[in-house]
Amino acid sequence: MFELLGIPPQALFGQLLLGLINGSFYAILSLGLAVIFGLLNIINFTHGAQYMLGAFVTWMLLNYLGVNYWWSLLIAPVAVGITGVILERLFIRRLYHLDHLYGLLLTFGLALITTGIFKQIFGVSGLPYQAPPLLSGGHNLGFMYLPNSRAWVIIASAVVCLATWFVIEKTKLGAYLRAATENPTLVGAFGVNVPLMITLTYGFGVALAGFAGVLAAPIYAINPVMGENLIIVVFAVVVIGGMGSILGSIVTGFGLGLIEGLTRVFYPEGSAVVIFVIMALVLLVKPAGLFGRTA
Amino acid sequence: MAEAAFATNPQADAGSPLLSVKGLEAWYGESHVLHGIDFDVRFGEVVTLLGRNGAGKTTTLKAIMGVLPKRTGSVQFQGKELMHAPARFVAREGIAWCPEERGIFSSLSVEENLMLPPQVKPGGMSLDRIFELFPNLKERLSSQGTKLSGGEQQMLAIARILRTGAKMLLLDEPTEGLAPVIIQQIGHTIARLKQEGFTIILVEQNFRFASTVADRHYVVEQGKVIDMIPNDQLEANIDKLHAYLGV
Numbered sequence: 261m262f263e264l265l266g267i268p269p270q271a272l273f274g275q276l277l278l279g280l281i282n283g284s285f286y287a288i289l290s291l292g293l294a295v296i297f298g299l300l301n302i303i304n305f306t307h308g309a310q311y312m313l314g315a316f317v318t319w320m321l322l323n324y325l326g327v328n329y330w331w332s333l334l335i336a337p338v339a340v341g342i343t344g345v346i347l348e349r350l351f352i353r354r355l356y357h358l359d360h361l362y363g364l365l366l367t368f369g370l371a372l373i374t375t376g377i378f379k380q381i382f383g384v385s386g387l388p389y390q391a392p393p394l395l396s397g398g399h400n401l402g403f404m405y406l407p408n409s410r411a412w413v414i415i416a417s418a419v420v421c422l423a424t425w426f427v428i429e430k431t432k433l434g435a436y437l438r439a440a441t442e443n444p445t446l447v448g449a450f451g452v453n454v455p456l457m458i459t460l461t462y463g464f465g466v467a468l469a470g471f472a473g474v475l476a477a478p479i480y481a482i483n484p485v486m487g488e489n490l491i492i493v494v495f496a497v498v499v500i501g502g503m504g505s506i507l508g509s510i511v512t513g514f515g516l517g518l519i520e521g522l523t524r525v526f527y528p529e530g531s532a533v534v535i536f537v538i539m540a541l542v543l544l545v546k547p548a549g550l551f552g553r554t555a
Numbered sequence: 556m557a558e559a560a561f562a563t564n565p566q567a568d569a570g571s572p573l574l575s576v577k578g579l580e581a582w583y584g585e586s587h588v589l590h591g592i593d594f595d596v597r598f599g600e601v602v603t604l605l606g607r608n609g610a611g612k613t614t615t616l617k618a619i620m621g622v623l624p625k626r627t628g629s630v631q632f633q634g635k636e637l638m639h640a641p642a643r644f645v646a647r648e649g650i651a652w653c654p655e656e657r658g659i660f661s662s663l664s665v666e667e668n669l670m671l672p673p674q675v676k677p678g679g680m681s682l683d684r685i686f687e688l689f690p691n692l693k694e695r696l697s698s699q700g701t702k703l704s705g706g707e708q709q710m711l712a713i714a715r716i717l718r719t720g721a722k723m724l725l726l727d728e729p730t731e732g733l734a735p736v737i738i739q740q741i742g743h744t745i746a747r748l749k750q751e752g753f754t755i756i757l758v759e760q761n762f763r764f765a766s767t768v769a770d771r772h773y774v775v776e777q778g779k780v781i782d783m784i785p786n787d788q789l790e791a792n793i794d795k796l797h798a799y800l801g802v
Contacts, residue, residue, distance in 0.1 A: 432670070435663055435667045435670075435671055436671070438660065438662040438663055439660045439662075439663055439671055441662070442660050442661065442662060443658055443660065445622050445642070446654060446658040447671075448622070448641070448642045448643050448646075449620050449621075449622055449642040449643070449645070449646055449652050450643075450646055450651075450671065450672035450673065450716075450719070451643050451646035451647045451672065451673050451675045451719070452643060452673060453643055454643070
């Protein structure tokens with residue numbers, strides 16, 4: 261009964277699983293971009309490099325300090341987040357009164373510098389990262405084989421995305437963030453330290469990229485350009501979901517991952533471009549994105 | 556309790572000004588909007604800033620609050636100089652601002668809007684008292700902030716700064732664009748707030764409304780205070796005031 265259009269279920273579900281995994285990364289990364297863009301009005305082109313940084317910090321923690329994967333899940337995002345806080349304080353802060361374009365150029369330049377430094381030190385061939393024992397092996401679900409490492413990425417990503425959504429949409433802290441996104445001057449005039457909020461928000465968005473990097477370490481090759489390729493797709497996801505929309509970036513992230521997976525089953529030649537085709541279609545119909553608010 | 560705390564403040568007792576503005580100048584980019592505003596407000600007073608459109612009334616409130624990029628002069632609150640403090644410190648001294656455009660957040664519910672401003676001083680108004688003053692808000696707590704009517708949004712904008720414990724309120728044209736019955740309700744509210752010991756600066760175009768709530772009126776023209784008229788002498792000065800306001 262699973263013989264859909266002559267495609268074996270193993271292949272179909274295998275590709276859907278791959279799609280969900282890609283979607284997990286799209287979701288976390290575009291969520292971080294959305295949070296940053298919402299409050300800072302900056303398109304954070306450094307995001308891909310910060311994702312790469314998360315993976316490298318994970319690798320370094322294991323190889324230099326013997327810190328295992330599970331601790332890295334906590335330490336690496338915090339470390340990457342701190343580099344974000346420093347960047348915001350040193351550079352990005354100076355651009356808020358200027359056009360968007362300056363923030364884009366700055367963060368793009370920072371991405372090139374970061375990637376360049378890592379290429380210089382580590383080369384581009386990629387470093388291996390041994391998955392922890394708990395993540396090796398897998399389960400046979402009958403219709404497909406589900407490796408633990410992949411199931412873990414999907415679950416961890418979904419939990420982090422939903423927790424972020426919950427904090428932003430349902431808590432007092434999130435209310436400050438939403439209010440400051442709309443009118444930072446007024447929130448400051450209520451006595452709230454908006455500049456500090458902006459710094460921490462950037463740090464948090466960057467930490468999300470770092471977290472995605474940790475998740476990537478055991479399943480993808482760790483190399484300096486791993487973020488460059490991914491981030492282009494993630495920007496398309498953000499455009500489709502709508503810039504600055506929290507729920508939009510999560511739903512479109514996972515959804516587009518699945519669509520990409522399905523395309524790989526039914527029309528493999530189109531899988532590399534399907535997201536960009538969807539982006540073009542969405543821009544034609546809803547220029548603000550599926551979940552975007554037109555200002 | 557909060558009034559007691561204020562009463563023990565020697566400056567409040569002595570009838571010296573609670574807020575004293577001297578030589579206040581402000582700019583929007585290149586344009587010089589305030590050219591030396593001087594006025595003061597005593598504890599418990601309701602004072603209005605009257606003047607034509609573009610005279611600098613709204614800018615005066617913003618300059619006091621510290622939300623303008625460039626200002627000079629002196630703003631003293633309870634004897635403390637606020638000129639170099641960013642807005643968040645001005646707020647924490649106990650001055651709350653209700654902007655002309657009301658500033659209701661569309662991505663927040665009515666309740667979130669109401670609860671947003673943090674407490675800056677002890678003794679803010681309780682929610683029960685706020686709902687007594689603004690019964691409409693209680694029924695709309697879960698609505699989106701900007702789904703309220705204009706009058707309800709204005710009430711929400713005033714209500715949320717009463718919770719914070721700030722005792723000095725800067726209200727920028729709270730009656731603008733509202734129906735007469737709502738204006739009346741806001742007038743009653745301001746009278747009640749005065750009774751409870753709030754000190755209020757009210758920016759108004761409508762001096763008929765202003766005369767029902769205020770103790771004194773400052774007339775602002777071209778970025779300067781050009782006259783002060785106590786409310787009980789308003790009738791005697793009505794011709795002069797008409798000339799100032801061009802009505």
